[in-house]
Amino acid sequence: MTALFDIVFGGVFHAAVLFLVAAGLQLVFGVQKIVNLACGSFYALGAYFGISAVNWAIAAGVPPVLFLPVLILSGIVLGAIGPFIEALLRTVYDRDEAFQLLLTFALVLMFQDVLRYFWGANPQQLGDIASLYGSIQLGAVKGPAYNLLVILASIVIALGIGAFLQKTNFGRILRATAENREMALALGVNARVMYASVFTLGTILGTVGGALVVPTAAASLDMPVELVVESFAVVVIGGLGSMRGALVGALIVGLMRAAAISWYAELEMLAIYLVVIIVLVFRPAGLFGKAVE
Amino acid sequence: MNSKRRKLLQALGGTGVVAAASPYLSFPAFAQNTPIKVGIIAPKAGIAGTIGECGLRGTMFAVERINATGGIAGRKVELIVEEETNPKDSIERLRKLVLQDKVDCVQGIVSSGVSLAMGAVAEEMKALLIFWDGTTQDGVKETMANPRYVFRSTDNECEAVMASLLAIKYWKGKFKTIAGINPDYSYGRNNFAAFQALLKKFGVEHKVVADQWPKVGTTDLNSHVAALKAAKPDLIFSSLLFADLPIFMRTAHGAGLMDGGTKFVFPAAGFQHTALKKSFTPEGMIFGHNTLYFDHKDASPLQKDFVKMYVDKYKDYPHWEADRAYFAMQVFKAGVEAAQKAKNAWPGKEDIISAMEGVKVQSLGGPGHMRKDHIAEQTFYQGLTTHKNSYDFPTLGTVDTMYSDQIQKPPGADFWKWIETAQIKL
Numbered sequence: 001m002t003a004l005f006d007i008v009f010g011g012v013f014h015a016a017v018l019f020l021v022a023a024g025l026q027l028v029f030g031v032q033k034i035v036n037l038a039c040g041s042f043y044a045l046g047a048y049f050g051i052s053a054v055n056w057a058i059a060a061g062v063p064p065v066l067f068l069p070v071l072i073l074s075g076i077v078l079g080a081i082g083p084f085i086e087a088l089l090r091t092v093y094d095r096d097e098a099f100q101l102l103l104t105f106a107l108v109l110m111f112q113d114v115l116r117y118f119w120g121a122n123p124q125q126l127g128d129i130a131s132l133y134g135s136i137q138l139g140a141v142k143g144p145a146y147n148l149l150v151i152l153a154s155i156v157i158a159l160g161i162g163a164f165l166q167k168t169n170f171g172r173i174l175r176a177t178a179e180n181r182e183m184a185l186a187l188g189v190n191a192r193v194m195y196a197s198v199f200t201l202g203t204i205l206g207t208v209g210g211a212l213v214v215p216t217a218a219a220s221l222d223m224p225v226e227l228v229v230e231s232f233a234v235v236v237i238g239g240l241g242s243m244r245g246a247l248v249g250a251l252i253v254g255l256m257r258a259a260a261i262s263w264y265a266e267l268e269m270l271a272i273y274l275v276v277i278i279v280l281v282f283r284p285a286g287l288f289g290k291a292v293e
Numbered sequence: 294m295n296s297k298r299r300k301l302l303q304a305l306g307g308t309g310v311v312a313a314a315s316p317y318l319s320f321p322a323f324a325q326n327t328p329i330k331v332g333i334i335a336p337k338a339g340i341a342g343t344i345g346e347c348g349l350r351g352t353m354f355a356v357e358r359i360n361a362t363g364g365i366a367g368r369k370v371e372l373i374v375e376e377e378t379n380p381k382d383s384i385e386r387l388r389k390l391v392l393q394d395k396v397d398c399v400q401g402i403v404s405s406g407v408s409l410a411m412g413a414v415a416e417e418m419k420a421l422l423i424f425w426d427g428t429t430q431d432g433v434k435e436t437m438a439n440p441r442y443v444f445r446s447t448d449n450e451c452e453a454v455m456a457s458l459l460a461i462k463y464w465k466g467k468f469k470t471i472a473g474i475n476p477d478y479s480y481g482r483n484n485f486a487a488f489q490a491l492l493k494k495f496g497v498e499h500k501v502v503a504d505q506w507p508k509v510g511t512t513d514l515n516s517h518v519a520a521l522k523a524a525k526p527d528l529i530f531s532s533l534l535f536a537d538l539p540i541f542m543r544t545a546h547g548a549g550l551m552d553g554g555t556k557f558v559f560p561a562a563g564f565q566h567t568a569l570k571k572s573f574t575p576e577g578m579i580f581g582h583n584t585l586y587f588d589h590k591d592a593s594p595l596q597k598d599f600v601k602m603y604v605d606k607y608k609d610y611p612h613w614e615a616d617r618a619y620f621a622m623q624v625f626k627a628g629v630e631a632a633q634k635a636k637n638a639w640p641g642k643e644d645i646i647s648a649m650e651g652v653k654v655q656s657l658g659g660p661g662h663m664r665k666d667h668i669a670e671q672t673f674y675q676g677l678t679t680h681k682n683s684y685d686f687p688t689l690g691t692v693d694t695m696y697s698d699q700i701q702k703p704p705g706a707d708f709w710k711w712i713e714t715a716q717i718k719l
Contacts, residue, residue: 002523003519003522003523006518006522006523007519007520007523009515009519010515010516010519011516014513014515121337121338121339121342122338122343123339123340123342123535125539125540125568128543128570128573130543130547131543131546131572135549143548144544144547144548147515213512213513216513216515216540216547217512217513218536218537218539218540220339220340220510220512220536221338222339222340222510226510257516258515258516258519261505261516261519261520262516262519262520262523265505265506265517265520
């Protein structure tokens with residue numbers, strides 16, 4: 001029982017972070033119809049900036065209990081780059097998908113150099129911040145409290161996005177634009193504001209994900225590519241453009257990875273992509289995606 | 294890219310002309326005006342970036358001392374530094390150093406993947422090449438049994454053999470189940486296999502209850518730790534050595550993996566020694582510092598000078614790559630000077646190579662020599678960790694020292710057969 005808890009807990013933690021990045025990817029594709037490879041770069045940027053933010057907080061005497069809010073805030077602040085990147089993407093909205101992929105991949109490479117310029121080429125780590133939050137123990141079951149807080153933060157963000165999309169006017173307009181862009185524009189939706197807002201929100205999801213994970217990991221120049229590969233598995237499983245798909249896809253990928261590592265570590269990636277292949281064969285649009293007619 | 298930016302010319306010791314004058318006078322007939330050019334290829338970025346940086350600092354320390362005392366056989370040393378990246382690009386930089394910069398010797402390389410490919414090219418180009426680290430092995434099989442121009446470091450498995458012997462020495466009879474978490478390439482797999490082979494050799498009954506193979510650079514190890522915890526091993530053997538090692542230790546500590554008295558054997562942890570903080574790194578684990586233990590109480594004056602310089606200048610504590618780099622430069626220096634002395638004239642490349650075979654030197658971490666088959670022998674340090682020190686990371690409470698002829702296969706031997714048949718002392 002304890003072992004099962006550990007495996008599931010590890011898988012859900014991975015899924016929680018993966019969900020944030022994949023949700024950003026889904027949001028941007030849903031409205032702007034752009035497959036944003038740079039979502040991995042936002043994740044890495046969030047991780048590096050999170051380290052700097054916590055170091056500043058430590059220097060300023062901020063109590064350790066506030067480091068988690070500091071990390072989330074740093075991710076949100078970093079979202080300010082969203083409108084500038086979106087302005088760049090405007091040049092390819094009406095062009096072939098290959099151009100869009102090329103431009104967002106160029107952004108990945110450019111961000112890698114930006115990270116190298118500001119933080120250096122070596123992996124960066126945040127001391128032992130995560131353990132300051134202690135452990136949770138229920139009987140024989142024990143796990144790091146920080147990981148639980150990250151899972152809870154992701155759940156809150158998922159619920160928040162859900163409420164935002166379903167209950168607010170802006171969310172309704174956003175969904176309408178995703179459903180029928182031409183009609184939304186014809187009805188007077190300000191596309192420029194809509195796109196900039198959506199892209200910024202997608203950016204924030206990625207940067208917050210990176211900031212949240214860094215106390216348990218390390219920030220490295222390889223992060224963007226690592227995560228974007230798994231995020232695409234999430235998107236394929238869940239269905240391109242679906243937020244519910246991002247949530248379920250992230251859980252499937254996180255748990256499959258954890259199970260594979262526990263039972264036969266060599267199957268870690270194979271297990272994930274086996275699910276991807278099965279979904280592509282039996283449900284090409286993904287579990288929650290809409291089939292294109 | 295601007296070649297000036299890639300070229301780090303070290304006219305080191307230029308101000309110490311008077312001090313340097315005396316050694317110059319020792320070689321009046323052979324001293325040349327031009328410096329000896331040494332090319333360095335070392336990683337500057339990524340997971341091995343800090344390792345390359347530490348090695349480069351060891352080289353610069355060696356060159357400063359050499360130049361301050363008159364250079365190598367009267368000629369000052371000039372360094373030209375290039376970056377080690379993937380095998381293809383690193384080999385291009387080797388060609389550039391040899392053909393364009395016309396260096397007298399190339400040193401460096403951390404990755405076995407790069408050294409494996411570069412060794413053959415250096416032989417073909419007849420370029421004198423001394424590896425800091427990595428080997429020219431495919432797994433544990435030597436691919437260059439009789440090199441002429443390539444000199445290489447000790448086998449990568451030396452630290453695993455030593456750590457295994459210490460685990461048996463300290464804990465035989467105190468563990469039955471073992472688990473491994475090792476990097477998913479030949480180094481990690483060979484190390485864990487060597488550990489098990491040595492347990493078998495010394496009659497230690499054991500059962501492998503988990504083996505984890507995270508890819509190098511994996512930053513989320515929660516699931517790996519969960520799997521290890523579920524297996525409840527008495528002992529965990531890990532040759533993680535890059536940025537993933539502190540992540541593993543932090544994650545393991547947070548998950549309670551260290552609560553149950555599990556024993557830890559980490560042969561290569563010294564690469565990350567300052568990042569492994571006391572708060573999540575236990576006492577009493579077997580911890581490998583390879584060929585340089587910075588805090589050795591009985592260290593040589595040379596090591597003490599180096600560590601002091603390192604701490605003062607870089608605000609950090611060095612690890613073994615600095616020693617490997619220093620050793621490579623000293624082997625080259627000793628070879629050149631021995632050849633010059635024997636020939637009574639400035640030696641050619643072939644003379645230098647012959648003189649380097651069997652040469653003994655004092656490196657930062659201790660004595661070492663270059664075997665006739667061009668494989669280094671050096672002094673290794675490991676031991677049990679303690680928190681009783683003034684640092685925020687553990688050091689060694691007990692220091693075990695072994696010369697690598699006890700933990701490295703002899704010339705021409707097969708690694709696995711050597712483990713089976715060697716008379717290895719605990």
